[in-house]
Amino acid sequence: NAGVTQTPKFQVLKTGQSMTLQCAQDMNHNSMYWYRQDPGMGLRLIYYSASEGTTDKGEVPNGYNVSRLNKREFSLRLESAAPSQTSVYFCASRRDRDSPLHFGNGTRLTVT
Amino acid sequence: AQTVTQSQPEMSVQEAETVTLSCTYDTSESDYYLFWYKQPPSRQMILVIRQEAYKQQNATENRFSVNFQKAAKSFSLKISDSQLGDAAMYFCALRTGTYKYIFGTGTRLKVLA
Numbered sequence: 269n270a271g272v273t274q275t276p277k278f279q280v281l282k283t284g285q286s287m288t289l290q291c292a293q294d295m296n297h298n299s300m301y302w303y304r305q306d307p308g309m310g311l312r313l314i315y316y317s318a319s320e321g322t323t324d325k326g327e328v329p330n331g332y333n334v335s336r337l338n339k340r341e342f343s344l345r346l347e348s349a350a351p352s353q354t355s356v357y358f359c360a361s362r363r364d365r366d367s368p369l370h371f372g373n374g375t376r377l378t379v380t
Numbered sequence: 381a382q383t384v385t386q387s388q389p390e391m392s393v394q395e396a397e398t399v400t401l402s403c404t405y406d407t408s409e410s411d412y413y414l415f416w417y418k419q420p421p422s423r424q425m426i427l428v429i430r431q432e433a434y435k436q437q438n439a440t441e442n443r444f445s446v447n448f449q450k451a452a453k454s455f456s457l458k459i460s461d462s463q464l465g466d467a468a469m470y471f472c473a474l475r476t477g478t479y480k481y482i483f484g485t486g487t488r489l490k491v492l493a
C-alpha cells in the first residue's frame with residue numbers, strides 16, 4: 269500500500285504566485301488533514317475534512333483553501349503565496365476517532 | 381484550551397542507555413488519546429506508541445514504553461537500549477474532541493556512539 273501520497277516533494281514559488289498541493293490516500297480513511305511544520309512550533313493544523321464533502325478550519329487557515337475532491341483526495345491551495353507560508357506541509361489521514369494519523373512524506377515549500 | 385507541552389528541546393543519550401522524553405498536556409475532556417511520533421531526518425512522521433486515556437495500563441511497544449500519569453496530565457516516553465537509529469525529533473500529540481490532534485513543539489534526540 270502506498271498510504272498517503274503528497275506531491276510535489278519540493279516547490280519554490282515567488283511571492284504572489286499560486287499553487288496546489290495534492291494529497292491522496294489509499295486506505296479508505298474518512299478524515300483527512302493538512303498541517304504545516306515550522307521550526308520550534310511543532311505541527312499546526314491548517315484545515316481538516318471530517319468526511320467526504322466537508323471541510324473545516326484549523327488553527328492557521330488564513331491564506332489557504334482546501335478541496336475534498338472525493339474520499340481519497342484532499343488538496344491545499346495557496347492563492348497568493350507569501351514568504352510567511354514558507355514551511356513544510358504535511359497531509360494526514362485517519363480511519364476513525366480512535367485511530368492515529370497516518371502522514372504523507374511532506375512538501376517543502378519556499379516562497380521568495 | 382487544550383495544549384501539549386514538551387519542555388526539552390533537545391536530549392542526548394549514550395547508545396544502549398535509557399532516555400525519557402517528557403510531555404505534559406491539558407484538556408478538559410475525559411475521552412482522549414495520546415501519541416508519540418518520531419520524525420527522522422527523512423522528514424517522515426512515524427507513529428511510535430499510543431495510549432488511550434481510559435486505560436490505566438501503560439502502553440509498550442518493544443523498546444518504547446510510556447509513563448502515563450493521568451491526574452498529573454503527564455505522558456513521558458521511555459526509550460530503552462537506545463540505538464543510533466533512534467536519533468530523531470519526537471513529537472507528543474493529543475487527540476481532543478472528535479477530530480483535532482494537537483502537537484507539542486518536539487524534542488530532538490541525539491544518540492551518541
